[in-house]
Amino acid sequence: MSTAKGTRFERFKEVSVDGNVGNEMWKLPVNYYQVIIIGAGMAGIGAALRLYENGCKNIKILEAKKEAGGRIKTIPLQNGFIDIGAQWIHGTDNNCLYRIAKEHNLLSDEMSEEGCGLYIRDDGFVFDSALVDEVNFELGKIILECEKFIDESTFPISVGNFLEDKFETYIERSKSDVEMKKELFDWHIKFLLVDNSCSSLEYVSAKEWGRYNGGPEHVNLKNGYKSLVDVLISMLPNKVLKYSSPVSRICWSNNKNCVRLYCVNGEEYDCDHVIVTVSLGVLKDSPNFFQPNLPNKMRETIHSMGFYGIAKIFLIYDVKWWNANGFQLVWRRKRKLYGSKKWLRYITGFDLVYNQPNILLGWVGGEGVPAMERLTETDIGLHCTELLTRILNSTVPNPSKVIRTKWMCSPWVRGGYCHITPQCDKTNTGPLTLSEPVFVGDVPRILLAGEACNSKHFSTTHGAFESGQMQAQRVLDYLK
Ligand SMILES: Cc1cc2nc3c(=O)[nH]c(=O)nc-3n(C[C@H](O)[C@H](O)[C@H](O)COP(=O)(O)OP(=O)(O)OC[C@H]3O[C@@H](n4cnc5c(N)ncnc54)[C@H](O)[C@@H]3O)c2cc1C
Structure with missing residues (x-):
């Protein structure tokens, strides 16, 4: 494999001769890497590993947060852990992450199921199974x-x-x-x-509904999903990762010989190829991220694809007080909720948590997510206790602690994961058009990766990992 096409020095010389490129001064020197990856979630890690393992070692991951994982975050709790982001590996067949996790003995024998336990209505009626x-x-x-x-x-x-x-x-x-x-x-x-x-x-597009082909299994990791992130990160040298480095602008153009990245902390980086793994939510929310903007088709894709929120609420009790396998919450259609409690209608139910006998996990979707994220954890606990007390018609203790997620208002995520919309059907856009590289001449300059770039496994961790690997492979193929 060759290294970059043209040496670093030659390219800098060309740029400095131009002096002004566009409206900005292209000043020297800056940190140069052959490939820079933005984001250390599963897609970024997948991309870095594929490059590194294939000899492309002049690479850097710039991550906004203080740690890797992105939408994977395991929190130690009560001699165990909880996963506030992804928690399961979906599917065991042809799943690269399942394979790696198995090789490293990270998997639990116990799989989870969703929607278990009693189906109870808001008036306490229990549905016949x-x-x-x-x-x-x-x-x-x-x-x-x-x-x-x-x-x-x-x-x-x-x-x-x-x-x-x-x-x-x-x-x-x-x-x-x-x-x-x-x-x-x-x-x-x-x-x-x-x-x-x-x-x-x-x-949600009916036409594309059958495209997703993730496996049905919900495989647990013995020590939380972060254990898999840690194993993957340990395969890279420490120096590849740079934390607390949010990128604010990606400057590129047809007449520049590299891409320049500007970080919020004032640092600047140059690279030949940039693999951008920020979420679709972040892309939607950052109209000036790319300067100049991305080609029309990619912008149309970002606009057309859907990205909304989901949330988890962990109710942590000193003692387990329930006997059921979970509570699924059903509402009478005519039952109204008012004010700050309207969000309760969007809780699907409270599930049991793997290896945490004293914790109930509530799942929230739809409009309930932003409404819940605006409340305090104390209020969320009180609302849930009131609801459980009413439907179970018995005194339910207040949780000793409540932990809820705030993925939708996180500036580095902006929601849960992507979905394919009817607008994608109309504009003929989707993960494939999102992952189309932006070429300058024959050079793949900008490549988007992440769960939203995977046409078959979008929304999943393994889909994100695969998309990072696919984009890295495109760079390697070019460099060959
Ligand atoms: C609550 C929840 C539960 C889920 N459960 C599951 C599950 O059980 N199984 C499953 O397979 N999937 C699950 N998912 C989906 C899964 O977490 C994601 O699909 C996957 O982790 C996405 O990985 P990614 O690398 O594409 O993006 P991310 O994980 O979002 O990584 C992108 C990274 O980019 C960083 N970043 C953003 N902006 C910048 C910037 N400007 N500069 C530098 N860095 C930046 C972010 O901090 C982040 O680390 C869940 C998601 C949520 C929210």
């Missing part, structure tokens, strides 16, 4: 049916639209329990808002 299973089965069939549109030229407007229509048909056929079936349907919609990190299923 046969009815829960029947509605679950119907919804499962409908969701599976939605996968067939991938190869069709006509398709429903959205997943939300398709589910509503199909469920209506099922309800028309139903002879009993119609209202309860509708209430359970609403629970599934709420669950899907979390699963797809969207504000409404009207914003």
